[in-house]
Amino acid sequence: MHPSEWKKQMASARALAGRKMVFFTNALTKLVPVAAPGLGTMGVTEDWILLVDPETITGWTTEQAAAVLLHEIAHPLRDHAGRCRTMCANAELFNHASDREINDDLVAAKLDLPGEPLLPSQIGAPNGRTAEEYYRTELELLKKQPPPPKKGKGKDKGEPQPGQGQSGGDPSVEPGKEDAKGKGQGQGQGKDGKDGQPGSGDSDEKKDWSDGDKKPGPGWCGSAAGRKLKHEPDGKSKDGKAIGRSPLEVQNIRRQVAEAIKEQAAKNKGNVPGGWQRWADEILKPPKIRWENELARALRGTMATVKGNCDYSRSRPSRRQGAIGWGPGKPIISGMVSPKPKVLIIGDTSGSMGTEELSMIVRESNGILQAVGSSADFAACDAKLHVLRKCKSWKQIAQSLVGGGGTDFRPPFVEALKMRPKPDIIVFITDGMGPAPETPPPGIHTIWVIVNGYGKAPCEWGKHIIISTKPAETA
Template structure:
């Protein structure tokens, strides 16, 4: 195989096509799909990665002269170019099989759709970035140990990025430019980024897997990885753990944490003479107050520092509205404190529909906690909505605390220009923490 023909392999696994793709299509018209070679490569992939065998053999092959190489859709169809199979060695085809099925197992199509909605990522350029980011998540530990890395497969080091991160993390760290010019033909299909292609057969096409079948395949692969934890790379171990213990929807978790805090002993309790205590009958002439439960007062401390995005602030405002419903619609019992390095005035949300969120500087939520506790009457519950890049109070406040945490990249980074080694502490143990996917 010459360097030129090898370069024509194109987009599968992030390869770099160096021939005119129109020429590839003309060549494909004269070729039949070599199923023996293709399935030999799949068998080799299953031998090299036995924990992925269920997923590899669940893929249904569709011959297509529209795809440049190999691509998948969300219904577990694998579209294959005859010319690509003809030009690619069996050893490299095995790596492409593993690469493509990894997109589906890791739900890159669903995650791509969510990213497009929440971050406003539209258009083919952003979908290409998603495909590149998804490829880096897969390729950094996919090859070796019996599996050949296809020539040109993009790995994080190619873009000077750290390994071991997720698609969402990588997507924040690079843009299209000179370093990605060789990836312009990359196209692993709608299964890699969620955007439908013209060659997709769609939900009503033949040989697609139902949602239940797709979930069953993922569960069996997770079982195989967990049963032999020493044989799988770290990325697959992390995936299998999440498959067995999927993260619960953060809105439900935040609502449950708030309900638990507001309904606990002491929250909203007060003595009242409006209804005397039943024990008063034992003390003639003495009126004893009874302990009555009132709706709890909640103060929401919103991190408005420059590191919190507009989308995250929008999520925070939605949660303020949800919190008011949790306390029975008593909006007068819910106050909001905007806080970056300094706390602003606590605004009862009953005063206006629009809640002013003032800030944009550094972060020190200790000021926000102090402002909340300094209010009269004092809150029964404090809810802090933050990205966590802040110092925390050294002692627990005298009320229940819930922290809604906007996630950040997993890698260490500096949050203090004067101290490059500074990394903020995690939320304290006395707070109930819920990760918010804005």
């Protein structure tokens, strides 16, 4: 088969999938398709490498290929791999559950999934539940079944445990007892080119993706679903370059999709499945800190006029000036002003800040931008200052998160004192693990936002706010 055949089918399927669910259009271009001969289906890795069996995809109709594509992209968007790890779940069983969480929406949208897709009704569960709920339901059903016969010296080896879907591993194993090696959907060494373009290292060599009598398919979708495939690539090309998406890129993709879902739902609620609307609400949930109030309180101690408070200034003439007139001999009546604070946001981008912590930087920074009502300066710092720029949106903040080295909180404060005009407020978002200046910057109010750290501030000066998955605490 000529490589162009499956790539043409892939392009057609992606275009159709984007028309079926418009809010996925951008995310679909972020997948990196790589040929995986012998896979027998599609699969997706945690770093967004889409593994495609050329023979299988060309054998499907475009409608079927589009439906499978929408199924696969839902796994990394919903972070099924991370949720599987959080539960210490059996990889095979959780992949079953995550498939059910996805497929009920696809079937409701009348999409043509090939074969026999896993659905909630097959385990007596209602639609619209989470993968975690389906996991517990199926686990209870398996516990009620008699154990399989033990292997002996006789000829009979016993029958395998029944299950919905095909995958590696033993679903009768208790959660957390099985190594999540599982199966996946793809192999390839393709180099990452432009968004949505197939990798250039596709191979025609067929591999055996099966694990005994089990083959990739329903319930075995790759590491993005929590169940890694047998020959799943490591995410790097032959020259060592990454071909997939980084965790930070994935977080940004999720947020962009969530915004597209909210926009689509505002136009026509009937076009967006309820499960995806709830997911978007969770991704776009507001910051834990009410920054408008927090910034106003901080400014009251550092400025004579703050956002939300008014004062008189001759820099803005009064509306009543016209009654008196303009020109020589006419007094100037002061007008009411409400200056906006100059805020510097500093994001800790050291190696100790994981994906969740970096996401909190984006979320809280977005709240600050909304509270300020305009732009704010943003600095990214690990052991040294990497970025200092003016940002107007969370997307610019996300693009500025550069670092990954050691930790030193002092360099951005040195730079802040050189800025003209100096910031009125510094908001430092960090896990708190690093050295800070011994004294506060003169004339600048500092707020330390400690995210998912040990609850210990790096210094005694400044205001300290601790946030995590729990409600914010202030000190």
